[in-house]
Amino acid sequence: MYRVLHTVVPPVAKAVWRPEVRGLHHVPDSGPVILASNHRSFADSMVIPIVVPRKVVFLAKSDYFTGTGFSGWISRNWFEGLGMLPVDRDDQAAAMNSLQTALEVLGRGEAFGIYPEGTRSRDGRLYRGRTGVAHLAMTSGAPVVPVGLVGTEELQPIGSRFPKLAKVSVSFGEPIRVGGEYEGVPSGRARRDLTDRIMTAIGELSGQEPAGVYNDRAPDA
Known part of the structure; x- marks a missing residue:
């Protein structure tokens, strides 16, 4: 299904929306890589796989995979075809297990997409990153490619079921690799520092104002 959809x-999407793509050469053609992006719209998890030639795996809420009837079948096959994996965001244990799922994806030499903010920005600002992205990078050794999305909040505004015509740009930054710079540094401090570096790189690509605080998931997210 992934091969068919991709x-x-x-x-078709490129012909209709004509996204502006910069720095795509920073995404390696093979091998494990983490694509860490800002999060502005539900459409983000489709925009990135559309512009990246290789498969990018994202996590998606489990509700998309559990529907019944014909519509449930369509939803399940659509999200599976896009390379997404289900996760129950309301189950803390499942959320922790999602990091292990991500490590398995990277261990297979695949690309994994993640939003360090945790949920979509509803006011356009760039929120503080959660340190799961640094945990993945430090544990797997995979490089982190920062991604800056602009315009996807107009492509599919919050509350909209279908995409609209909008100008979208996707910028990929230079890979951030973890070497020996954190040797001897307490793990918590190291993860925080690396996450802040990643968020700074994302902000430079997206041009967003930093919020300086974490973004809490809205009840209707």
């Missing part, structure tokens, strides 16, 4: 959807 053969059909990206060419």
Whole structure:
């Protein structure tokens, strides 16, 4: 299903929306890589796989995979075809297990997409990153490619079921690799510092104002 969708959807989407893409050469053609992006719209998890030639795995809420009837079948196959994996965001244990799922994806040499903010920005600011992205990078050794999305909040505004015509740009920054700079540094401090570096790089690509605080998930998210 992924091969079918990725053969059909990206060419059509690019022809209709004509996204502006910068720095795509920073994404390696093979091997494990973490794509760490700002989060402005539900459409973000489709925009990135559309512009990246290789498969990018994202986590998606489990509700999309558990529907019944024909519509449930369509939803399940659509999200599976896009390379997404289900996660129950309301179950703390499942949320922790999602990090292990991400490490398994990276261990297979695949690309994993993550939003360090945790949920969509509803006011356009860039929120403080949660340190799971640093945990993945330090544990797997995979490079982190920062991604800056602009315009996806107009492509599919919060509350909209279908995408609209909008100008979208996707910028990929230079990979951030973890070397020996954190040797001897307490793990919590190291993860916080690396996460802040990643968020700074994302902010430079997206041009967003930093919020300086964490973003709490809205009840209707």
